[in-house]
Amino acid sequence: MLEKTFDPKSAEPRLYAAWEASGGFSPIDDPAAEPFSIVIPPPNVTGQLHIGHALNNTLQDVLIRFERMRGKAALWLPGTDHAGIATQMVVERQLAEAGNQSRRDMGRDDFVAKVWEWKAKSGGAIVNQLKRMGASCDWSRERFTLDEGLSAAVRKVFVNLYQQKLIYRDKRLVNWDPHFQTAISDLEVEAREVDGHYWHFAYPLEDGSGEIVVATTRPETMLGDTAVAVHPSDQRDKAMVGKAVRLPIVGRPIPIIADEYPDPEKGSGAVKITPAHDFNDFQVGKRHSLPMINIFDDFAKLNDNVPVAYRGLDRFAARKKVVEEFEALGLLREIEKTRHTVPHGDRSGVVVEPYLTDQWYVNAEVLAKPAIKAIEDGSTVFVPKAWEKTYFEWMRNIQPWCISRQLWWGHRIPAWFGPDGKIFVAETEAEAKNQARELYGRDEPLRQDEDVLDTWFSSALWPFSTLGWPENTEDLRRFYPTHTLVTGFDIIFFWVARMMMQGIHFMDGQVPFKRIFINALVRDAEGKKMSKSKGNVMDPLELVDDYGADALRFTLTAMSGQARDIKLSRQRIEGYRNFGTKLWNATRFCQVNGCERAAGFNPATVKNPLNRWIVGETTRAARAITTALDGCGFDEAAGGLYRFIWNQFCDWYVELAKPLLNGSDPAAKAETQATAAWVLDVMCKLLHPVMPFLTEELWGQTADLGVPRDHKGFLMMAPWPDLPPSLIDPAADAEIGLIVETISEGRSVRQELNVPASAKPALLVVETTPAQRAIIEASAPLIAQLLRVSEITFTDTAPDGSIPFVVEGATFALPVAEFIDLTAERARLTRDVGGLTGEIAKLSGKLGNADFVARAPEEVVEENRERLAEAEGAKAKLESALKRLEAAG
RNA sequence: GGACGCGUAGCUCAGCGGGAGAGCACCUCGUUGACAUCGAGGGGGUCACAGGUUCGAUCCCUGUCGCGUCCA
Secondary structure: OOOOOOOHHHHHHHHHHHHHHHOOOOOOOOOOOOEEEEEOOOOEOOOOOOHHHHHHHHHHHHHHHHHHHOOOEEEEEOEEEOOHHHHHHHHHHHHHHOOOOOHHHHOHHHHHHHHHHHHHHHHHHHHHHHHHOOOOOOHHHOEEOOOHHHHHHHHHHHHHHHHOOOEEEEEEEEEEEOOOOEEEOHHHEEEEEEEEEEEEEEEEEOOOOOEEEEEEOOHHHHHHOOEEEEOOOOHHHHOOOOOEEEOOOOOOEEEEEEOOOOOOOOOOOEEEEOOOOOHHHHHHHHHOOOOOOOOEOOOOEEOOOOOHHHOOOEHHHHHHHHHHHHHHOOOEEEEEEEEEEEEEEOOOOOEOEEEEEEEEEEOHHHHHHHHHHHHHOOOOEEEOOOHHHHHHHHHOOOOOEEOEEOOOOOOEOOEEEOOOOOEEEOOOHHHHHHHHHHHHOOOOOOEEOOOEEOHHHHHOOHHHHOOOOOOOOHHHHHHOOEEEEEEEHHHHHHHHHHHHHHHHHHOOOOOOEEEEEEEOOEEOOOOOEOOHHHOOOOOHHHHHHHHOHHHHHHHHHHOOOOOOOEEOOHHHHHHHHHHHHHHHHHHHHHHHOOOOEOOOOOHHHOOOHHHHHHHHHHHHHHHHHHHHHHOOOHHHHHHHHHHHHHHHHHHHHHHHHHHHHHOOOHHHHHHHHHHHHHHHHHHHHHHOOOOHHHHHHHHHHOOOOEOOOOOOOOHHHOOOOOOOHHHOOHHHHHHHHHHHHHHHHHHHHHHHOOOOOOOOOOEEEEEOOHHHHHHHHHOHHHHHHHHOOOOEEEOOOOOOOOEEEEEOOEEEEEOOHHHOOHHHHHHHHHHHHHHHHHHHHHHHHHHHOHHHHHHOOHHHHHHHHHHHHHHHHHHHHHHHHHHHHHHHO
16 A cells, blocks of 8 residues: 655655656657657756756756657757866866965966866766756756867857858957956946945146036946047037047047047036946947057056056056045046946956957858848747847847957867967867968967857757757757746846857758747745845755745746746645655555556546546546646646545545445445556656656555556656547536535535534425435435435425525525524624625626627626526525514524 | 936736736645646636827836945
């Protein structure tokens, strides 16, 4: 017999190992099977599984298990990302903590070797954590963005795009992260609002005729000023245009120019221009051919282009010194407090500097066009659809993508420089040398670009590089385009958009995936984003330890509704753990009661109404869940499972089946046992994608009950239920519906009037239709048991002091006068009559409205008429009962 | 500043043109066993506010207020 509860701790590792060993995670070989593929959003190889991963991967696993059971060749392709900055950062920090040499002291080769070492040590962790969640990835196909095959793909893409002039080298301002000493892309810059100041500086005119005041939030940049600009329409300063000011501290004369950029309404109307350190000023500088004076080094310390006293100073120290010096010179006019946004590196958290360097860029605008079209024409769809707006918004305004990073951990850029600075881009060094030899006419020493590529450059290739591209592999032919991408909205720009661009460009216009499901963001119970600094992170593995993977999976699935963020609480997980236990125990009950699979059982031919009803309900549930999963309606699927298994099967079917299982009709008993066994098998299948462990365990433990199943192996591989609507029997629905309602109403009356649970009055059936009477007669023992009444009696009039209730127009009464409190009963009847009166007023008002009757659809009008009639009937019955009660009391 | 989303029971959320729902929390009761990780019953909501469209609005439109996110 089954244990009292499911034990995830022992079952999960055992079942996972068995699944994996069975080879069932790999797509089936059948060439006729429709392919269904998902590529995992690769987690950082050295990362730890957080709750967002848990959600994202649960949903993917639900989909892949569902489609696998539907008979498709289901491939969930896993892998990890080398995560350039993040990983390099971790290793550098570790070196520092261990008191080791710094990266720079160590040198590139040794450092990279260290990172590989760290990857080898910690790289398996996240994979094992995914396994603990039950992720049925095909581990035999696992990839890593820096493995040999993917690196080859990266080189090929780079070279091709370069040849197509879609990758180019350019000197322009980039976002420079002084902490990592690398360029970062626009997306990696986070605008943070901070308190700051406007310092108003006076720049004296060179001819001594006065001064011009400029305001800045970054005083240190004045050391690199090469002009002062005023708006051409600005009357105050018009006379000054063409003159020059002498830049204080530096002593350099710089021109006053007229340009559209300054806002004449703001401050003095004049702005200082630092073309090498401000994106707007850079444009002004270009328009006016101003010198661009770079005043920083890679660490954002001041370089030799500034006066001696400033050289080597940190930018913030320099800021202070500049302000002090202006004050000392008597040129500080005003200090104004302000709140403004300042760009910060998303990884480093330090203030990012616009910095003039040579970098590699992708001409994203060209690649974006077909990627936009693919969404417009529906080749790829977003679920929920609303996210396409976000996608379009960004894609239609896309900027050149800076892809070079001054890091060591990543794909080294396949470009070599000749002695004269000439660039040779090739997939191999040998090829670059050939190109050089051709150009120079002899071998010249080449120097490979020191930089590596943005991590997202390689992740952009993930949907095809992992399938073997650039080789024309069988996997690539079979599984590209992938079917569904499941990911978070926070990386629509970073990743999704770029996969669309690269996928379409390199795969002959074929999109990388047909559907993009954007999952919600997980937050804590207070709705705050989980973060280590807030100390509110929930460790999914801890939750798995405490409640089992299935409970966590069900919770995440149930809460994955699309419009909102998920606020996760332990209480909720506990509730779904209980749900699993409920099914477990229902199975246990069935087992104890001899519910076994019967030879030749056919759900279409069961006789007993209860069994016909549950077959119908099972069919409805199966169809609803299938539809939901098919459309990524994960929360709907979970809700459907919950209601079906708990509220229908456990609460009603099992309870109503008890008399049959203990009864004297052997045919009904046998049929009920067989039906229950059949429903249990279907439930296991339907629940399996969400709760794979518990269901697989139940499947295994009930394998020997009755005749063997058609499907012999793991539940994981069992065929998904395909139940025709013909299994739904409206007559059985009506019959069980009346019984359920009668029991519910009767219970309600008992409890509200405080009839002791131990009391067993009779149930009087006062007035019914013949059909209702037949149903009640046939199910009398059943109703009697569940309503805890001694017998069911048909009578024409309810005796004095009996308590009436109305179900579907039928009148019942409970003769429980001796137990009850007249006041409570009067209150109950008065309340119910009041409720009905309100409903009647509403309905008759509606039906009295000629417009409503004329314009509303026929069935709506009819439905309202029926409701009115029923309410009026019920009200009359309860009113007469109330009158009798008044007379008696 | 621009865009999007959200304001429904104490909490978390579903519903999104025709009878206000679920889970949790709360209150009452609990019978000789599938399950106390449980069962039965109950209380609790002018569906943010103001207009409009409609025979009819929680649902559609407009505006206001509040909250959130993304982009500048």
